[in-house]
Each structure stands twice: as structure tokens, then as C-alpha cells.
Amino acid sequence: MNTNLTVAIVGVGLIGGSLALEFKHRLGIKKVYGIDKDPQNLRKALELGLVDEAVSLDRGVRDSDLIVLSVPVDALPQLALEVLDMVDNQVVIDVGSTKVTLIKAIKNHPRRKRFVATHPMAGTEYSGPKAAMIGLFTGKKVLVVDAQDTDRDALSFVKEIYRAIGMNISYIDSDSHDLHAAYVSHISHISSFVLALTVLDKEQDENNILDMAGGGFRSTVRLANSAASMWTPIFLQNRDNMLDVLDAYIDNMLAFRQAIASGNKKDLNILIHRANMIYEILNITQPNILTTKTLSHEWKE
Amino acid sequence: MNTNLTVAIVGVGLIGGSLALEFKHRLGIKKVYGIDKDPQNLRKALELGLVDEAVSLDRGVRDSDLIVLSVPVDALPQLALEVLDMVDNQVVIDVGSTKVTLIKAIKNHPRRKRFVATHPMAGTEYSGPKAAMIGLFTGKKVLVVDAQDTDRDALSFVKEIYRAIGMNISYIDSDSHDLHAAYVSHISHISSFVLALTVLDKEQDENNILDMAGGGFRSTVRLANSAASMWTPIFLQNRDNMLDVLDAYIDNMLAFRQAIASGNKKDLNILIHRANMIYEILNITQPNILTTKTLSHEWKE
Incomplete structure (x- = not known):
């Protein structure tokens, strides 16, 4: 795959941080930005080398090809709307454990089709950037939710990324x-x-x-x-x-x-x-x- | 420790079979007898090399230095009494997960002091001789229950055996x-x-x-x-x-x-x-x- 990409990770905890590691070290993606409302988390993520640079949400969204939203699900709907407002042709994904509320929130957004809702079935009992680890996703399942509501190029791109980090893809609707x-x-x-x-x-x-x-x-x-x-x-x-x-x-x-x-x-x-x-x-x-x-x-x- | 010993394992399942493996292959104990009321289990234990010889309960008790009772706890009280009836100076242990009923049953037996009630805190979700594995007990805890009611030599012998297979000993009364x-x-x-x-x-x-x-x-x-x-x-x-x-x-x-x-x-x-x-x-x-x-x-x- 083309690795001359920039990715922004919003929320550099266990999942966001582990994805960042995969992107940088397994896929060789050129640039991984870190964004987090908790400055301590962000500092830790930089210190651990999970991300290349800490940036603002605006800059991260504007300058990236892929924006990953890995924040608690109560913060997701508002964040997704905010990010979609700034999106042009980029692709946005979330990795949350619930989907109905999120998808309802973005349903009528003019950029809805740039959003791919995903749920990687991987995790540990630890949290925060320190818990990030490489190999977390290998051989695991990722669910792509309401795939029919996204642009084909966005879906293909996200599938390519998940396959490249060793995940198996299944499809499901948000209610199910x-x-x-x-x-x-x-x-x-x-x-x-x-x-x-x-x-x-x-x-x-x-x-x-x-x-x-x-x-x-x-x-x-x-x-x-x-x-x-x-x-x-x-x-x-x-x-x-x-x-x-x-x-x-x-x-x-x-x-x-x-x-x-x-x-x-x-x-x-x-x-x-x-x-x-x-x-x-x-x-x-x-x-x-x-x-x-x-x-x-x-x-x- | 003296390895010129004969041990009888009554019930060659996960725990009995794993103890047999430790006794033979780690401790180098001379002879390990297998006893099981299920002939299929016994055949399997021989086939897997868990025990050296399949014998009757009578012969196992008579010819062994140590008799290990590793059967379900509803069969334990009756079996313990039966074995104690045949015991002279041998040592008998059980490895069951409950103790009050068992200890009450053997309380007044003239050979009570040859019995050491123990509970190795080790296991897996599998059962039967096929589930037996070496290393199951390493670094784990074994509880010795109502130790004051056993002969000192019997207690020392059992402690020596458990330590030799890598277990840490704690003491507890049967109610607790x-x-x-x-x-x-x-x-x-x-x-x-x-x-x-x-x-x-x-x-x-x-x-x-x-x-x-x-x-x-x-x-x-x-x-x-x-x-x-x-x-x-x-x-x-x-x-x-x-x-x-x-x-x-x-x-x-x-x-x-x-x-x-x-x-x-x-x-x-x-x-x-x-x-x-x-x-x-x-x-x-x-x-x-x-x-x-x-x-x-x-x-x-």
C-alpha cells in the first residue's frame, strides 16, 4: 500500500496508541500526528514514540489523509461532527464499542460518506498511552458498521489499512x-x-x-x-x-x-x-x- | 529427597495425572501406580505414560509410601475411610477443593494422623488424563488444611514433596x-x-x-x-x-x-x-x- 500518508490519531490511549504503533512501525506510514485533550497523555505518547508530533485538532484534520477517532463513546458523536465539519476529501474512522448513537448523530452530515464506523475487537484490561502495544490487532476481527453509508474509496482505503495490520474484516449494521x-x-x-x-x-x-x-x-x-x-x-x-x-x-x-x-x-x-x-x-x-x-x-x- | 519411593495415584485425571508426571519426571520417583474406577481413564494414563502400572486399590495402598486421592469431592470421604482402613504407616493425601465434609468423615479414624488434607491451587479448564501436564504446580500455592491433626513425619514428608514440585505452602483450618x-x-x-x-x-x-x-x-x-x-x-x-x-x-x-x-x-x-x-x-x-x-x-x- 501507499505509505506516503499522514494519519491523525485523536485520543492516544490503548487503542489509538496501538494503532499509531502499527501505522509507524509495521506499515511504515510517513507521519502520525497525535491529538489528545489531556496534555499528559499527549506528552506520554510522544515520549513513548507512539506519535511523531502533537498537533491541534484543526491542523491534524486538515493535514491528514486519515483521521482516527479513539475517544470514549460519550465524546464520539460531538467529536465526529466537529471533525466532519472540517473534512474535505479525507477519511475519518472511529474505533468505539457502541455505534447506534454515533451513527444517528452524523446521519445527516453532508460529509457522512467520508466516515467509516469500525470496531476492532481487540483490547486489554489496561488503558492510556502506556498500555499501547504492537501486535494487539494481529489475527483479530474488525467490524465495519453500516458500510453501505460510506464512499467506496473511503471503505476500500480503510479495509486496506486494517488488512495491512493483520485484521479480519466482518460487516454488520449498527443496531445488530x-x-x-x-x-x-x-x-x-x-x-x-x-x-x-x-x-x-x-x-x-x-x-x-x-x-x-x-x-x-x-x-x-x-x-x-x-x-x-x-x-x-x-x-x-x-x-x-x-x-x-x-x-x-x-x-x-x-x-x-x-x-x-x-x-x-x-x-x-x-x-x-x-x-x-x-x-x-x-x-x-x-x-x-x-x-x-x-x-x-x-x-x- | 529420597526418590526410592512408590506412590499410588487414585484418580488419574488432570490433577492426579499432573502430579504423577511431576513425581516421575521431575522428582525421579521410582514407581508411580495408577488407580481409577474408570478403565478408560486408566488405559489412557498408561498410554500417555503418566503412571508406570495400573493396580487395584488394595495393592496400591499396600505397596506405596504415599497414596494420593484425586477424585471428585463427593467420592472422597468414603474413599478416604476405605484407604485409611488399609493403611499402616503410609501417608495419604487428598487434593480436593472442599475439606469440611471430608475431615469430619475421617475425624475419628484410628489412622487419621496418617492423612494430610491438601489443596493445590492449580488447575485448568480441562479434565481427564489427557489434560495432565507438567509444570502445572510450579510457583503455585498449596494449602495444607488442619495440619495439627496429622503426624509430624507425615506432614514433613508431604511438605517436602510439594516443595520439590515447586509449590509454596500455606496453612489453614478446614472451616476457613x-x-x-x-x-x-x-x-x-x-x-x-x-x-x-x-x-x-x-x-x-x-x-x-x-x-x-x-x-x-x-x-x-x-x-x-x-x-x-x-x-x-x-x-x-x-x-x-x-x-x-x-x-x-x-x-x-x-x-x-x-x-x-x-x-x-x-x-x-x-x-x-x-x-x-x-x-x-x-x-x-x-x-x-x-x-x-x-x-x-x-x-x-
């Missing part, structure tokens, strides 16, 4: 996106937050947590470090879908509670066997276990 | 063990099972799950593959503690639901910030991020 994001991704975060809160409520002595915290607990509670500044706006913007999936979650939790309270072994087995089926769908297969043949070598060394 | 196991480990499993059930309920089309299932979902739902044969007995044996922690979990989930339903940004932020505190306790620090200095080299190659 927000629904399924709630049902799979957003509820996982709530489940992890609630686990953390519960353990913190019940355990006054940290040592008891440390004694009992095996790999299973750590894995399940991993997302509980996720940032409120990112997730509170997601939950609120996706309110109706969240309530829907929360009620289903609570019903299933009550089914477990009821089976345990009544000592119903059969019901518990059924619930667990049904839960096990998620592994078939995710196509997770048991990792190859080292056999003693390979082991004897290893341990003899 | 079951309470804190429920509060941290067992609730994590329920939380993961319920997440899986909820996603399966809401998503009829697997593709929607696959599109939205990022690393976060996979991590949170990981334990949902855990085996009903192991976990149903744990939940039922630890019933009162489970109900206690389940109610706390449901209360916290309802707090999230209420904050989202009423659009209460402040409450949501408070809940998430409180949940974030689990990371300080677990002392999880952000991994070192590759900076562009190291990256430029990497990507130039």
Missing part, C-alpha cells in the same frame, strides 16, 4: 452491532467487575484472596481492571441491550442459586453441561499436552 | 478453607458458567458470538469448560458458603443493573473504580510494553 456487543463483550466486563466487587466485599483480609486466587480466578477477574472512563459511557449508551442481557444473566445466576440451595445435583449438572457448550462454538480445543516422550528430553537437560 | 474457597475460587467458576449460559441463551447464531468474542470474553468464559463431575459436588458440599457468596454476587449485579437502568453515571463510575481495586490486591502490574526503540529493531528485521 450494539445488540451483539452487549450480549457477548459488554456483559463479560460486567461479570468480571461484579466478581471483583463480590470478592472485595466478602474478603477483608487480602491474604485470603491471595491464598485462593489461582489462575482461574485471575482469568475470570481480568477485565475488572478496565477503565470506568471507557466503560461507563458504553454501558449507558447501550442501556436497553445491557438491561436485556443483564436480566438473562441474573436469571441464569438464580437458576444456579436455586439448584445449589435445593441440593439438586441433576439440575446443576444440566446447567454446567449446557455452559460447557460455549467451547464448541468458540472452537477452543485442548492444547497439546507434552507427553513423557518430549518431557524426558526436557527434564534430562 | 471452605469459606474462602467459595468466596474466591468457586464463585469464579459460577460466574464463568453463567456468562456462557447467558451468551448461549441470547445468541442463536454462532457467528455473532465469534464476531464479538475478543480476548476479554474468552478470558472471562474460560472456566465454563470445567467439568460437572468435579464442580457439582463442590458446589453442593460447600452449599452454605456458596449461597452466601452468590447472594453477594447477585446484589452487586443488581447494583450495576440499577445504575444502568437509571442512567446513573456517578454510581457506575464508583462501582467500576471499586472493582479496579482487585488489581492492587493481586499485585498485577501492567506488563512492560515494547517501546519503539526495541520495536524499530524488531520490525526492521
